Amino acid sequence: MAHNLQAVQRQLEKQVAATRFQQSKTIAIAKANAYGHSIEAAVRGFAAADGIGVIETEMLTRLRELDWHKELVLLEGFFEEADLEVLQATTATTAIHCQEQLDALQLLPEGANLKIMLKLNTGMNRLGFRPALLAQVLLQLERLKSQHKVAEVVMMMHFADADAPDRASVDHAWNEMRLVLRQFEVQLKQLGVVSLSVCNSAATLRYADELFLPNYQNIIRPGLCLYGASPMGNAEGQGALDFDLQPVMTLKAKIIAIQDVMANETVGYGSRFKATQKTRVAVVACGYADGYPRWAGALTPVVVNGKETHLVGRVSMDMMMINLNPVPDARVGDWVTLWGEGGPSIGRVTECAGVGSYETLCNLNQRVNKQII
Amino acid sequence: MAHNLQAVQRQLEKQVAATRFQQSKTIAIAKANAYGHSIEAAVRGFAAADGIGVIETEMLTRLRELDWHKELVLLEGFFEEADLEVLQATTATTAIHCQEQLDALQLLPEGANLKIMLKLNTGMNRLGFRPALLAQVLLQLERLKSQHKVAEVVMMMHFADADAPDRASVDHAWNEMRLVLRQFEVQLKQLGVVSLSVCNSAATLRYADELFLPNYQNIIRPGLCLYGASPMGNAEGQGALDFDLQPVMTLKAKIIAIQDVMANETVGYGSRFKATQKTRVAVVACGYADGYPRWAGALTPVVVNGKETHLVGRVSMDMMMINLNPVPDARVGDWVTLWGEGGPSIGRVTECAGVGSYETLCNLNQRVNKQII
Numbered sequence: 001m002a003h004n005l006q007a008v009q010r011q012l013e014k015q016v017a018a019t020r021f022q023q024s025k026t027i028a029i030a031k032a033n034a035y036g037h038s039i040e041a042a043v044r045g046f047a048a049a050d051g052i053g054v055i056e057t058e059m060l061t062r063l064r065e066l067d068w069h070k071e072l073v074l075l076e077g078f079f080e081e082a083d084l085e086v087l088q089a090t091t092a093t094t095a096i097h098c099q100e101q102l103d104a105l106q107l108l109p110e111g112a113n114l115k116i117m118l119k120l121n122t123g124m125n126r127l128g129f130r131p132a133l134l135a136q137v138l139l140q141l142e143r144l145k146s147q148h149k150v151a152e153v154v155m156m157m158h159f160a161d162a163d164a165p166d167r168a169s170v171d172h173a174w175n176e177m178r179l180v181l182r183q184f185e186v187q188l189k190q191l192g193v194v195s196l197s198v199c200n201s202a203a204t205l206r207y208a209d210e211l212f213l214p215n216y217q218n219i220i221r222p223g224l225c226l227y228g229a230s231p232m233g234n235a236e237g238q239g240a241l242d243f244d245l246q247p248v249m250t251l252k253a254k255i256i257a258i259q260d261v262m263a264n265e266t267v268g269y270g271s272r273f274k275a276t277q278k279t280r281v282a283v284v285a286c287g288y289a290d291g292y293p294r295w296a297g298a299l300t301p302v303v304v305n306g307k308e309t310h311l312v313g314r315v316s317m318d319m320m321m322i323n324l325n326p327v328p329d330a331r332v333g334d335w336v337t338l339w340g341e342g343g344p345s346i347g348r349v350t351e352c353a354g355v356g357s358y359e360t361l362c363n364l365n366q367r368v369n370k371q372i373i
Numbered sequence: 374m375a376h377n378l379q380a381v382q383r384q385l386e387k388q389v390a391a392t393r394f395q396q397s398k399t400i401a402i403a404k405a406n407a408y409g410h411s412i413e414a415a416v417r418g419f420a421a422a423d424g425i426g427v428i429e430t431e432m433l434t435r436l437r438e439l440d441w442h443k444e445l446v447l448l449e450g451f452f453e454e455a456d457l458e459v460l461q462a463t464t465a466t467t468a469i470h471c472q473e474q475l476d477a478l479q480l481l482p483e484g485a486n487l488k489i490m491l492k493l494n495t496g497m498n499r500l501g502f503r504p505a506l507l508a509q510v511l512l513q514l515e516r517l518k519s520q521h522k523v524a525e526v527v528m529m530m531h532f533a534d535a536d537a538p539d540r541a542s543v544d545h546a547w548n549e550m551r552l553v554l555r556q557f558e559v560q561l562k563q564l565g566v567v568s569l570s571v572c573n574s575a576a577t578l579r580y581a582d583e584l585f586l587p588n589y590q591n592i593i594r595p596g597l598c599l600y601g602a603s604p605m606g607n608a609e610g611q612g613a614l615d616f617d618l619q620p621v622m623t624l625k626a627k628i629i630a631i632q633d634v635m636a637n638e639t640v641g642y643g644s645r646f647k648a649t650q651k652t653r654v655a656v657v658a659c660g661y662a663d664g665y666p667r668w669a670g671a672l673t674p675v676v677v678n679g680k681e682t683h684l685v686g687r688v689s690m691d692m693m694m695i696n697l698n699p700v701p702d703a704r705v706g707d708w709v710t711l712w713g714e715g716g717p718s719i720g721r722v723t724e725c726a727g728v729g730s731y732e733t734l735c736n737l738n739q740r741v742n743k744q745i746i
Contacts (some may be wrong), residue, residue: 031690031691032690032691032738033739035662055691076629076691076692079627079629079658097630098629098630098631098705100630100705100706124641124642125638125639125640125694126630126640126641126689126694127656127692130632160641160642160643160644161642161643161644169639169644254452256449256452256471256500257470257471257499257500259498259503261498265496265498266496266498266542267498267499268497268498268533269497269533269534271534283500285452288732288736289404289405289408289735291736294728295728316499317404317405317731317735318404318405318428319449319499321498321499332471332473333473355667355668358667359661359667359690362661362690362738363661363664363736363738365735365736367405367406367429
């Protein structure tokens with residue numbers, strides 16, 4: 001994760017002017033328990049980042065307990081009024097994306113000096129204020145600031161299609177944002193806005209040169225790419241290797257049994273695999289309840305003792321079966337690499353299952369024994 | 374869960390003779406944290422069962438801590454020699470499915486009196502001894518028993534296709550088992566084998582009348598059905614309702630924002646949803662990192678304030694968007710039922726996503742706040 005953070009920084013350095021790069025900030029996104037990698041891993045892996053962003057309020061407290069002293073960002077903002085206390089206790093920055101949240105900010109004590117990221121809806125139509133509402137939002141923020149309930153305000157937006165081949169949607173959203181910045185230049189200056197957060201993983205890797213504005217401190221919010229996957233998948237010239245991103249998670253499980261299956265015998269639920277020849281089959285102690293994709297096809301690769309082989313039959317809840325014919329020396333107790341270092345990439349595995357890397361990383365079950373190395 | 378356990382019992386009572394029903398035992402399967410429902414829920418919901426079966430060694434200890442005093446079964450058996458101590462400390466029964474485990478049993482102290490379930494491979498070719506190996510396995514067990522390392526031995530098998538329309542595979546496996554029982558009648562008697570565990574959910578619901586042998590105590594191992602789903606899905610006459618199975622898990626999330634989307638505007642990642650008319654869209658605080666199926670289609674049902682509506686756009690990592698036009702009174706903070714009581718069945722949701730109920734239940738993320746009611 002530390003390597004990938006560096007790789008993203010180098011990518012950025014290549015694209016933007018030196019002064020703008022030096023003034024920029026990086027909030028490493030670690031929501032969903034660091035995309036399934038554990039928040040403890042995030043604290044270590046992102047030590048060089050300026051901040052960590054999450055969406056779970058309780059993670060703010062956890063991160064402070066883990067001695068994360070740099071910035072914290074609550075990316076979807078708070079859900080309950082009680083969360084305001086956590087924000088103050090952890091000195092975290094919170095996104096503000098709707099009027100209900102603005103109303104709740106009134107409940108803050110004077111001197112709370114909360115740091116906020118004001119989220120604009122520039123076309124994704126998920127979270128954020130429409131530009132047409134901004135005038136009165138800024139008025140409210142000015143009042144909150146004069147009461148010292150709110151301190152720093154950062155402007156923020158999010159792209160719906162920064163990973164898409166066609167960049168029309170990115171251009172449209174970015175034009176919206178620039179229009180807003182021009183239109184409200186005076187009010188934003190009065191409010192003391194000096195920072196702008198626009199780039200997610202894909203936008204950082206592809207468009208930072210254009211999306212870094214000279215008059216602002218630009219704050220990037222890389223997520224998936226820090227965990228070794230490219231948001232553009234295997235698109236030509238834009239895969240993980242093209243950006244020097246390294247796989248982070250390695251998933252291994254042990255062989256717990258071996259069966260010699262005769263020709264015409266079947267293996268597993270639904271009898272999906274039928275042996276055409278004598279096949280040595282290993283049962284591996286990992287299944288879909290652990291988070292391995294249930295519908296991974298029979299040719300999904302795994303590596304045993306350095307040799308690549310593949311699944312046979314259907315993935316069970318707690319086990320999967322693999323073909324040991326290419327690895328005749330494998331024994332009960334040997335490790336099988338299901339993805340990551342020394343095994344197939346998670347991208348190859350998820351492709352064989354018709355699912356995505358994002359949800360597969362996040363779905364890794366609690367019962368899987370995790371080690372940070 | 375208690376209701377479904379009762380429903381399974383009633384189903385059994387209808388099928389088998391009264392004396393055989395009374396002598397039978399039920400091991401409720403609660404692996405994978407009770408299929409995602411939490412082991413605490415299992416302890417309460419399965420209070421009327423004779424035992425609980427899991428695959429995670431650490432769950433045995435946890436179940437004893439939770440004051441589960443009845444039987445415990447470790448369904449895949451132990452993985453490490455160290456697990457033998459846990460088995461003794463928790464007086465759990467362990468499956469024995471391979472020679473490596475038999476060898477490890479030698480390490481037990483005399484007087485350990487471990488209870489085991491001897492797993493036969495009757496054609497699934499996953500775990501278990503082939504019938505041809507049984508003669509020498511029984512010899513080893515006799516020695517272990519004479520040393521009081523092993524006490525009770527139960528015979529066990531597992532079907533690959535008990536949920537399939539075609540029952541040829543069930544017949545084949547069951548014939549294998551009966552052949553073994555006849556062939557080794559004397560040795561099994563000498564070993565004191567009086568119990569037989571054959572039926573998983575599907576076999577319990579469909580074939581118990583034939584699979585309950587008169588000279589044995591029959592032990593069923595229902596799993597999925599206890600959580601309100603039929604292993605036969607919606608097959609004619611064999612759905613959850615046909616067996617009086619009730620949904621157990623209800624998944625709800627709050628509306629955290631509302632957007633008024635104009636005609637021709639798009640919503641969410643990939644701009645997948647394009648409004649054909651003015652559409653009120655709610656952002657709901659649940660996404661695929663919570664375990665909601667990522668590829669749930671745009672017509673996947675949800676219920677808000679008692680009214681059914683549906684998803685719009687792609688499910689994000691931490692959020693999803695829904696159409697509020699049918700529910701104009703909905704507000705930020707209102708609950709949305711994603712599946713379960715008062716909402717669509719998990720079966721309907723997973724069908725819209727092209728996935729299964731099994732893995733969707735298990736994949737519910739740790740960060741989801743769970744309440745047992």
